[in-house]
Amino acid sequence: MAVDQGTGTATAALQAERERWVSASVSTQPLFVERAHGARITDVEGREYIDFVGGIGSLNCGHTPEAVVQAVQEQAARYMHQMYSVVQYPEYIEAVKRMCACHPGEGPFKGLLLNSGAEAVENAVKIARYATGRDAIVCFDQGFHGRTLLGMSLTSKPMPYKKGMGPYAAEIYRAPGPYPYRGISGEQALEGFRKLLKTQIDPTQVAAVIYEPVQGEGGFLPAPDGFIQGVAEICREHGILYISDEVQSGMGRTGTPSAIEHYGVSPDLATWAKSMGGGMPISGVTGRADLMDVVHPGGLGGTFGGNPVSCAAAIVALDQVLDPDFQAHAIAFGADLRARLDAIAERHPQVVGEVRGLGAMLAMELVTDRETKEPAAAETGRIVALARERGLILMASGLYSNAIRVLVPLVATEEDLDEGFRILEECLADAFAGR
Numbered sequence: 001m002a003v004d005q006g007t008g009t010a011t012a013a014l015q016a017e018r019e020r021w022v023s024a025s026v027s028t029q030p031l032f033v034e035r036a037h038g039a040r041i042t043d044v045e046g047r048e049y050i051d052f053v054g055g056i057g058s059l060n061c062g063h064t065p066e067a068v069v070q071a072v073q074e075q076a077a078r079y080m081h082q083m084y085s086v087v088q089y090p091e092y093i094e095a096v097k098r099m100c101a102c103h104p105g106e107g108p109f110k111g112l113l114l115n116s117g118a119e120a121v122e123n124a125v126k127i128a129r130y131a132t133g134r135d136a137i138v139c140f141d142q143g144f145h146g147r148t149l150l151g152m153s154l155t156s157k158p159m160p161y162k163k164g165m166g167p168y169a170a171e172i173y174r175a176p177g178p179y180p181y182r183g184i185s186g187e188q189a190l191e192g193f194r195k196l197l198k199t200q201i202d203p204t205q206v207a208a209v210i211y212e213p214v215q216g217e218g219g220f221l222p223a224p225d226g227f228i229q230g231v232a233e234i235c236r237e238h239g240i241l242y243i244s245d246e247v248q249s250g251m252g253r254t255g256t257p258s259a260i261e262h263y264g265v266s267p268d269l270a271t272w273a274k275s276m277g278g279g280m281p282i283s284g285v286t287g288r289a290d291l292m293d294v295v296h297p298g299g300l301g302g303t304f305g306g307n308p309v310s311c312a313a314a315i316v317a318l319d320q321v322l323d324p325d326f327q328a329h330a331i332a333f334g335a336d337l338r339a340r341l342d343a344i345a346e347r348h349p350q351v352v353g354e355v356r357g358l359g360a361m362l363a364m365e366l367v368t369d370r371e372t373k374e375p376a377a378a379e380t381g382r383i384v385a386l387a388r389e390r391g392l393i394l395m396a397s398g399l400y401s402n403a404i405r406v407l408v409p410l411v412a413t414e415e416d417l418d419e420g421f422r423i424l425e426e427c428l429a430d431a432f433a434g435r
């Protein structure tokens with residue numbers, strides 16, 4: 001592609017093509033990549049951006065990590081696709097082995113590979129229903145579990161994920177999710193779960209609960225201490241399976257391979273995707289071996305699930321996630337990000353309601369008034385747009401679309417972070433100017 005330095009005409013031409021051909025239902029920004037490496041993206045105008053979104057958590061190892069690129073190239077030259085149910089290949093087994101090593105607890109664990117986070121969620125639910133012979137699934141407010149019919153049914157934000165696309169999947173029950181900043185403590189949420197099992201569905205009918213240890217789309221809400229432990233205990237009492245959705249929070253984002261590890265709970269099943277492929281599309285489910293073997297042969301799988309090229313990439317990415325040095329780096333990196341966000345919050349106390357998260361999965365929730373906590377959705381949107389103009393890629397999240405999330409690749413340099421946070425703070429100040 002010809003690079004049109006600085007004039008914006010290449011972007012304008014591509015944007016016109018996009019509008020002509022690509023469904024308007026896919027939300028996009030007017031930004032087209034030419035190449036990317038580490039935490040930096042160069043667009044078709046030759047402009048460089050610092051990427052604080054990382055494909056929404058898919059690029060913990062950065063853009064085009066050399067070892068992943070090499071593995072992809074080598075694998076693509078040998079064979080690109082088989083369909084695992086037709087002809088097996090060792091890369092699938094090696095990827096699953098490493099994914100199982102990410103599942104916290106004693107084991108033995110087993111796994112299977114799929115294509116996307118939503119597909120992993122679908123499969124975890126199928127396994128849980130089959131294993132328990134029960135139908136109901138309990139999910140939580142602020143949860144996001146994908147855009148398939150079941151995924152959106154489990155998701156708690158109607159706009160944009162559900163509106164107009166019902167009827168939703170049956171036998172989904174939603175309990176309050178903890179959100180201490182907005183008045184729902186871990187204890188209250190736990191009480192809400194207990195109440196749901198009295199008022200809406202008998203626990204003997206519940207196959208599983210599904211919960212993200214750090215709710216991502218919901219606004220980067222880490223589970224308060226005691227909540228996951230409490231839910232898991234109730235589950236154990238009633239034979240309900242616990243599914244940890246690690247699609248966004250897993251793969252070293254919080255320092256450990258899974259985020260639930262911070263809470264000392266071993267889930268029965270876990271879902272993985274995003275950064276697992278080092279930028280390639282792959283996902284999976286891990287779980288107790290007895291559960292993972294319960295569905296009859298042919299009941300799970302799919303044409304491209306665990307594609308060999310994606311597996312080759314995942315093997316490299318998973319080796320990195322499992323490397324204690326990488327984990328130590330992720331923890332230090334997260335502490336650095338937290339300090340930078342806290343410093344911004346201190347300098348802008350009226351509008352930064354809260355900085356929160358776990359490890360390097362962090363966000364700040366913005367408000368128009370610290371006392372009333374009125375969500376600053378419009379200003380947050382303005383920050384994202386201003387940042388793009390100034391060379392920083394940002395994305396909002398949260399029930400009220402007023403949280404700026406930081407999912408910058410864990411390989412970002414000091415210079416990337418200095419520049420990125422400088423732009424972020426400038427845009428914040430400008431978006432709230434006059435307040």
Ligand SMILES: Cc1ncc(COP(=O)(O)O)c(C=O)c1O
Nearest residue numbers: 116117118144145146216247248
């Ligand atoms: C926690 C969680 N679960 C599931 C999904 C769905 O993943 P995918 O978009 O790969 O289907 C996401 C995506 O953001 C997610 O954050």
